Amino acid sequence: MTFAPAQSCRTVPLSNGLQIPIFGLGTSHDGGYSHDTIVYALTECGVRHIDTAKYYGCEEKLGNAIAESGIPRSDLWVTNKLWPADYGYNAAKKACLDSCSQMGVKYFDLYLMHWPESSRPGCSNRKVRAETWRALEELYKEGVCCAIGVSNFMVHHLEELKEDCRVVPHVNQVEYHPFQQPHHLMEYCRQEGIVFEGYSPLAKGQVLSNPTILQIAEKYRHTPAQICIRWSIQNGVVTIPKSTKKERIQENCQVFGFHLEESDMAALGSFHDGRHVTWDPTNVE
Numbered sequence: 001m002t003f004a005p006a007q008s009c010r011t012v013p014l015s016n017g018l019q020i021p022i023f024g025l026g027t028s029h030d031g032g033y034s035h036d037t038i039v040y041a042l043t044e045c046g047v048r049h050i051d052t053a054k055y056y057g058c059e060e061k062l063g064n065a066i067a068e069s070g071i072p073r074s075d076l077w078v079t080n081k082l083w084p085a086d087y088g089y090n091a092a093k094k095a096c097l098d099s100c101s102q103m104g105v106k107y108f109d110l111y112l113m114h115w116p117e118s119s120r121p122g123c124s125n126r127k128v129r130a131e132t133w134r135a136l137e138e139l140y141k142e143g144v145c146c147a148i149g150v151s152n153f154m155v156h157h158l159e160e161l162k163e164d165c166r167v168v169p170h171v172n173q174v175e176y177h178p179f180q181q182p183h184h185l186m187e188y189c190r191q192e193g194i195v196f197e198g199y200s201p202l203a204k205g206q207v208l209s210n211p212t213i214l215q216i217a218e219k220y221r222h223t224p225a226q227i228c229i230r231w232s233i234q235n236g237v238v239t240i241p242k243s244t245k246k247e248r249i250q251e252n253c254q255v256f257g258f259h260l261e262e263s264d265m266a267a268l269g270s271f272h273d274g275r276h277v278t279w280d281p282t283n284v285e
């Protein structure tokens with residue numbers, strides 16, 4: 001059975017009026033890359049939102065998969081990320097244009113600063129972030145990036161950037177799953193008009209064996225992965241699960257035809273234990 005594309009096109013509005021699809025496909029290097037699976041996700045599962053980063057090392061391969069899928073560029077949402085080694089005004093502009101050319105696209109729907117820490121010795125993180133953000137603001141004005149944002153930024157990073165920037169980030173992409181729910185940061189983003197996007201929605205698989213989640217999955221006759229993805233979506237959080245397997249992508253997309261009751265949402269909401277499965281930016285100055 002193939003997935004009805006219209007459902008995965010449910011969107012969340014950004015402050016500049018663009019609509020980001022609430023469901024996307026992750027492509028991080030962890031666990032490898034499968035060309036056939038990406039093409040399958042695009043052509044058979046209705047996936048229209050792809051999340052990648054220069055750091056994942058698959059830009060060219062993804063560009064090939066997008067081309068092979070035959071999906072028009074204008075029907076896709078492509079997010080890419082700038083790695084700290086490319087921070088700084090000139091380096092950031094060059095890296096973005098290089099990434100476009102690696103992927104064979106003219107623009108990114110969303111371009112993010114991947115991590116709040118700079119790798120430049122002798123210069124404060126804040127100064128490098130501000131200088132880099134200025135380059136993203138220009139890329140945004142030039143239309144190379146339709147929206148710009150940050151990733152792994154905590155409230156203190158966002159507060160500083162607010163003083164240093166003209167364009168407020170459209171998105172902050174942060175780790176989010178039942179074990180990691182940064183409520184204070186989410187509330188801050190909501191107040192500032194920054195869309196909160198959650199990565200590692202399955203906690204890299206760690207949530208899938210939780211006994212309560214297994215029970216909830218049985219109740220709804222869905223899988224634990226579907227329950228966790230649905231939970232993110234019902235919380236209004238843009239979510240980007242990754243799989244290298246066709247059948248799992250098909251499964252992960254089937255999250256729009258059911259609704260979790262309030263008590264089950266609350267049960268999942270009670271699992272926060274603060275763990276990070278990727279990296280923790282809390283102490284980055």
Ligand SMILES: NC(=O)c1ccc[n+]([C@@H]2O[C@H](COP(=O)([O-])OP(=O)(O)OC[C@H]3O[C@@H](n4cnc5c(N)ncnc54)[C@H](OP(=O)(O)O)[C@@H]3O)[C@@H](O)[C@H]2O)c1
Pocket residue numbers: 025026027028029030031051052114151152173174198199200201202203204205208223225226240241242243244245248249251252278
């Ligand atoms: N901005 C950042 O700093 C940042 C950091 C981390 C991640 N991300 C983004 O977020 C995306 C998702 O996060 P993630 O890749 O860390 O973790 P994730 O999506 O939480 O989990 C991926 C893992 O779960 C497995 N999986 C997927 N669907 C499954 C299913 N239905 N049943 C059982 N296992 C399943 C995958 O294995 P198989 O491949 O074998 O199916 C993989 O090992 C990334 O790919 C990346 O695009 C961004």
